[in-house]
Amino acid sequence: MRRAFWVLGMLVVFILGHSGPARGALDRVLLSADEVHYNYETKQIRALGAVVIHYKEIQVTADWAIIDQELNFLLATGEVCVEKNGDQFQGQRFLYSIKEQQGWLSxxxxxxxxxxxxxxxxxxxxxxxxxxxxxxxxxxxxxxxxxxxxxxxxxxxxxxxxxxxxxxxxxxxxxxxxxxxxxxxxxxxxxxxKEDNFEFEVGHNEVDGWYALVGYKYFMNEKNRLQFESKFTELNGDLYSVKHRSILSSHREWFQEYYLADKSGLGYPQPEYGVALGYKDETDPKRAMESNLTHWQRSTWTGNSYPDYLFTLAYRGMTPYPYLNLQYQDTGEDPLRTMNFHGSWNYNLDPTASLRFWGSWSFLEYLRNKSLASNNYNNFVYDLNYLKNWDGSNLNLKYKETAVFDGNTYAENVKPDITYTVPSWRIPYLDEISISGNYTRLERFQKDVVTGEGERFGLDMSKRWTLGVQWIPNLTLANNLYLRKYRVNNVTSDVADLNSALTATKYFKNNLSASLGVGYSMLDGEVNALFNSKDSGLQPGGFANNLWALNNEHLFASLNNEYYFQTQIGRSTLTSKWMPASSQSIGLSTQYDWTQGPGLTNLEARYNLNEEMKLALLLGYDFQYEAWNMKQFEMLIDRKLTTNWKVEAALQYSMVQEDFSIGNVTFTYDWHCRQLLFHYDWTDQSFWFRVIFKAFPQASLQFDKDMELLNDPNFLSQ
Incomplete structure (x- = not known):
């Protein structure tokens, strides 16, 4: 009988939804209960026992409830549960305004x-x-x-x-x-x-000594956020900042920051003020842009002040847009102005033509102290490359200019380097040949003194035949003609080289191959030293070369030998990598000059004990100069010591400098509903402490801003 009142309740609510001023407010209310009573005079519905009320996205369950049609109110008492959008709220009393669509639970x-x-x-x-x-x-x-x-x-x-x-x-x-x-x-x-809103850090470093940093983020609304920071230091005064970040869209934002530095405890009579403005636009991922301007009014011990400026602009374009990076800075009481610019551009003019540009510019000037003017410099370098393909030929144009005002630096200008190549050209009697012509104008200088300049004209022609026989199926004969004309420091010289080479290649089992080549070169003339880097391969007399290559599941090795009999120049190059298991690898590369002996040799050994510990040893020794160019040990640990303790460590130790370039360790203690972290970095003598709440780690008491090293997947990667 009691559940029959559910039908009465539904009927009453339906009737009320079509009568009087309450229409539209109650027409979506559904009610069920053990008992339902309706009072026509007060226009109230009373429900007793297992009350369930549905209204829009809200469901209310209670022991007792009343709905007032005149006041458009719902009152539920007893063991009340309000469910809204998947969340449940329990209480003893719930008063809900149907008109205002809000209610009070207590x-x-x-x-x-x-x-x-x-x-x-x-x-x-x-x-x-x-x-x-x-x-x-x-x-x-x-x-x-x-x-x-x-x-x-x-x-x-x-x-x-x-x-x-x-x-x-x-x-x-x-x-x-x-x-x-x-x-x-x-x-x-x-x-x-994952943004934190509260930041707290205590630590020690060489610049600040002991310090404490307190930060606080205030989320004004979906698009505006404020951040307040205070940093108190032992050696560098106190710094206060207010930062405002405005999110214009999902890919655009701008910020403004204000700073106050108080160094009165260090004897500075005046505070320092700073302001920073920035804008970032990543709407189009192919041409993202970011710009920042920072201005500081610095103070001195004597009470004077001077400005500091820093402006950065980054345009991170992808083909067909350029990549640009500019940094301009005025700093110091005796102003020092610096400017650095880097840019690159890859542009495909059409499917057959492309343009590549890379450039860099560095500028430094002391604005007042003329005694330091000798340290000023204005360096730049740019490299332009144009490639054009036709049906059966191609053109490659290079242009490079360098200005390096450093007495210890040698540089080159290439103005220009033009190469035209016809890979396959049919001519009578020779069938198909390859032909290539080149013109190069080169300048070599140290600081602003030209040490050599000249021109090079080159013509290369080659013809290759396949002479496969039954017992040597992979036998080739190559004839090459190289013609050179040099004009260096107003002196002209010519070089001609005709050589022939016969090469046989044999393929064995287990991915092993070997090739042997012999040939003879008839060289007339001498290669000019200015262009030795381009023509070092022109050597007179007989020559031989041999290449062994092995590439299987666990071992890759390549041994290349070449020898010129007349000049007695011989070289061997070995490159190998042995992987006995997926967690182990040993790499060895070395160069050997048959006259001068061994050259640069590198050894790289990596061993992963397990997923928790990775070790690496990197060695590089130049036997000609009798010097180490690398002697380094690396270790990465991510290990759980006990049920509650975990350690993470990253080490990179240079045995040449006898010091750590990377060295830090983090201990984590699992404290039921929290985690406690202690981090120490002995490369910069700093440490921090951190508390993480497991339920919401994004709201942890943060003691450090980042841990990029340990999270970098490229560090110690195989």
């Missing part, structure tokens, strides 16, 4: 889950206002610990919960084991990203 307690929350978060409040898009609470208790008496919790005067977006707490106390420790005026937890 007391309120719930559990929050989400994609950015690793463990469920519990919170309770004296009273909560359930609105259409958010939940507002007063007198809140908030924790991510699942114990009856949690290890830690937050209490807040006000709490705002926006499902799947964010949680905001105001006038917050952080409690640890029942003890009130830290007060926060505002605490923000994002449920959409």
């Amino acid at each position: 007391p309120a307690h719930t559990t929050i889950t989400g994609s950015e929350i690793e463990k469920a978060v519990r919170y309770s409040a004296e009273e909560a206002l359930v609105k259409e898009e958010e939940i507002l609470a007063k007198g809140s208790f908030f924790t991510g610990c699942d114990l009856e008496k949690p290890h830690y919790h937050f209490t807040a005067k006000e709490l705002e919960y926006y499902p799947d977006k964010r949680i905001i707490l105001r006038r917050v106390w952080y409690w640890e084991h029942g003890r009130r420790l830290i007060f926060l005026p505002y605490f923000y937890i994002s449920l959409e990203d």
Whole structure:
């Protein structure tokens, strides 16, 4: 009989939805209960026992409920549960305005889950206002610990919960084991990203000595965020900053930052002020742009002041757009102006033509102190390459200019280098030949003194025959003619070289191959030293070369030998890599000059004990100069020591410099609902401490800004 009242309740709600001024407000209310009563005089519906009410996206279950048609209010009491958008809120009393579509639940307690929350978060409040898009609470208790008496919790005067977006707490106390420790005026937890809103760091380094950094992010709305930072140091004064970030769209943003540096404790009579402006646009990933301007008004011991400027502009274009990077800076009481520019551009004019450009410019000038003018420089280098393909021929044009005002640096200008090649040209009696012509004008100089300049004219012709016989199926004969004319320092010389080479190649089992070549070169003339890098292969007399190559699952090796009998020049090059297992590899490369002996030799050994520990040894020795160019040991550890303790370490030790270039270790303690981290870096003598809440690690008490080294997948990669 009682469940029959459910039908009466549905009928009453339906009738009320079509009568009087309440129409449209109650026509979507569905109610079921053990007992339902309707009072025609007061226009109220009373429901008793197992009450379930549905209205739009809200479902209310309670022991007792009343719906007032005149006031458009719903009141539910007893064991009340309000479910909205997948979240459930429990309490004893729920008063809901159907007209305003919001209600008050008291007391309120719930559990929050989400994609950015690793463990469920519990919170309770004296009273909560359930609105259409958010939940507002007063007198809140908030924790991510699942114990009856949690290890830690937050209490807040006000709490705002926006499902799947964010949680905001105001006038917050952080409690640890029942003890009130830290007060926060505002605490923000994002449920959409990993950004921290509270930052706290204590450490030590050589520049600041002991320091403490406190940072705080205030999320004004979806598109505007504020960040406040205070840094107190032992040796470098105190720094205060306010930063505003405005998100214009999903790919565009701009920021403004304001700084105040107080060095009165160090004897500076005036504070220092700074401002920074920036803009970033990544709307088109093929031409992203970022620009920053920073201005500081610095102070001195005597009370004077001077400006510091820094401007950066980056245009990160991809084909067909250029890549540009500019940095301009004025710094120091005795102003030093520097400018650095880097740019590159790859542009395909059409399917048969392409243009490549790369350039760099560095400028330094002391603006006042003329005694330091000898240190000024204006260096630049650019390299232009144009390639054009026709049906049966191609053109390659190179142009390079360099200005390096450094007495210890040699540089070259190539103005220009033009090569025209016909890979296959039919002529009588010879069938198909390859022909290539080249013109090069070269300048070589040290600082601003030209040490050599000249021109090179070259013509190359080659013909190749396949002479496969039954017992040597891979036999080739190649004839080459090289003609050169040099005009260096107004002196002209000619070189002609005609050579023939016979090469046989044999393929064995297990991916092993061997080739043997013999030939003779008839060289007339002498290669000019200015162009030796282009024509070092022109050697007179007989020559021989031999190549062995092996490439299987565990071993790759290549041995190349060449020898010129008349000049007695011989070279051997060995490159190998042995991989006995997927976790182990040994690489060896060496060069051997048959006259001067061994040259540069490199050895690289890598061994992964397991997924938790990786070791590497890198050695490089130049026997001709009797010097180490590399002697380095690397180690990466990510190991769980016990159930609660974990260690991460990254080491890179140079045995040449006898010092660490990278050296840090991080200990992590798993403390039930939290993690404690301690990090020490002995390369810069700094350390930090960090607390992470497992439920919402994005809201951890942050002691450091990044850990790029340990998170870099390229470090010690195989």
